[in-house]
Amino acid sequence: MHRLSPNALGALFMSLSMLGFASNDVVMKTVSGGMELFQMVFLRGIAAVLLIFALAAWQRALRPRITRRTALILALRIIGETAGAYLFLRALFAMPIANATAILQVMPLAVTLGAAAVFGERLGARRLGxxxxxxxxxxxxxxxGTEGFDMNALWxxxxxxxxxxxxxSTRALPPELPSAFVTLCTALGMLALGAVGTAAQGWTPPPAGAPLFLVLAAVxxxxxxxxxxxxxxAGDVAAAAPFRYTILLWAMLFGALVFGELPDAPSLFGAAVVVAAGVYTFRRERALARAGHVAAAELGGAAATAADGRGGATPPPPPPIHDETPPRPRG
Known part of the structure; x- marks a missing residue:
């Protein structure tokens, strides 16, 4: 039996990651028929906080040093996460799972556009297109504005x-801040949202087995x-990242098998456009990053040659550039 290459492993792991997220959506949508949304968020939040707390304790990431600026950025991240999760769940419970998932796939493009506005990152005509x-x-x-418009899509x-x-906000956090701590703070924010919403709506006894399903969702x-x-x-980020869009395939499969939902032709076409644009943008960013590394290496080599010509010692060659170097986990 042949072992998978690092890039193949990266693609497999990314597909499994998307399967986990899509399966969570299926569980939450299934349980939503018998429970209030805030109560679901609260019960799932308890399980998530316990699991992440154990992970953070194991990594000794419970008491990092935090400046006031970092605390404000972290608070903004928690607000973005909790509000975004709540709105997506509202959409998920009220519309086909594949359509809600497809709309969410525009997020990487929006992040690229937002980074240009907030951090001043330059965007060329190709990526803007x-x-x-x-x-x-x-x-x-x-x-x-059409007959097929679903107001729930606005969620x-x-x-x-x-x-x-x-x-x-995550990009603005200092890299030394442990990801497990960031994740724990976010989980606590979701738990607080669920607790406040449940207190306002009132507690209703959950259906039999529902708490176990919510623990499964957290896992x-x-x-x-x-x-x-x-x-x-595992491998080159450029090889694995496009497989994040396999979540659309999982969502369509689960939507058809579990909920009897079949996306129509316009939804399929729109999803294909979003995926193609996302894959192209990511590959373009990777190509520009590689070009920047090459230019920097060539500039360093020219400087070394000039120094050697003036009688200086020739410095050792720069270390190789590995495209598979992963970014810091996003909590």
């Missing part, structure tokens, strides 16, 4: 806005994060 195409694909799915669009705030979410980290560490 791809971002515009991705948003056009989202509009095809949402179909505002998913709102989720994209807040999740972009989450991701941009599936953590499994999604875990395999996502493994994917980033």
């Amino acid at each position: 791809a971002i515009a195409a991705g948003f056009a694909g989202m509009l095809i799915i949402v179909r505002p 998913a669009v709102g989720a994209v806005v807040f999740l972009v705030v989450r991701d941009l 599936l979410v953590l499994g999604g994060y875990y395999f996502g980290v493994l994917s980033m560490r």
Whole structure:
């Protein structure tokens, strides 16, 4: 039996990560028929906090040093995560799972656009065009002003806005802040949201077996994060990242098998446009990053040659650049 290459492993782990997230959505949507949303968030939050607390304690990440600026950024991230998750669940419970998932896939494009606005990152005409195409694909799915328009799709669009705030806040966090601590703070924020909402709505006895399903949902979410980290560490990020869109395939499969939901032709076309735009944008960013590394290496080599010509010692060659170096996990 042949062993999988690092890139193949990365793609497999990313697909498993997306399977975990899609399975969580299925569990939450299934349980939603007999429970209030806030109560579900609260019960799932208890399980998530306990699991993440154990992970953070094992990693000794419970008491990092935090400045006031870091605390404010972390608070903004928690707001983005909790609001985005709440809005997405509202969309998920009220519309086909594949459509809600497809709208959410425009988020990487929105993050790229937001990074240009907030951090001053430059965007060329090609990436701007791809971002515009991705948003056009989202509009095809949402179909505002037509007979096929579903008001519930606006919940998913709102989720994209807040999740972009989450991701941009994450990028602004110091890299030495442990990811497990960031995740724990976010889980506590979700638990607080569920507790406040449940207190306002009142407690209703959950259906038999529902708490166990919500514990399963928490485990599936953590499994999604875990395999996502493994994917980033297994091989070239550029080879694994496009497989994040397999969540659309899982969502369509589960929607058809579990809920009897079949996406129509416009939704499928819009989803294909969003995926194509996202894959192109990511590959373009990787190509620009490689070009920057090569230019820096060539500039360093020219400087070394000039120094050697003046009688200086020739410095050792720069270390090789590995494209598979993973980014810091996003909590």
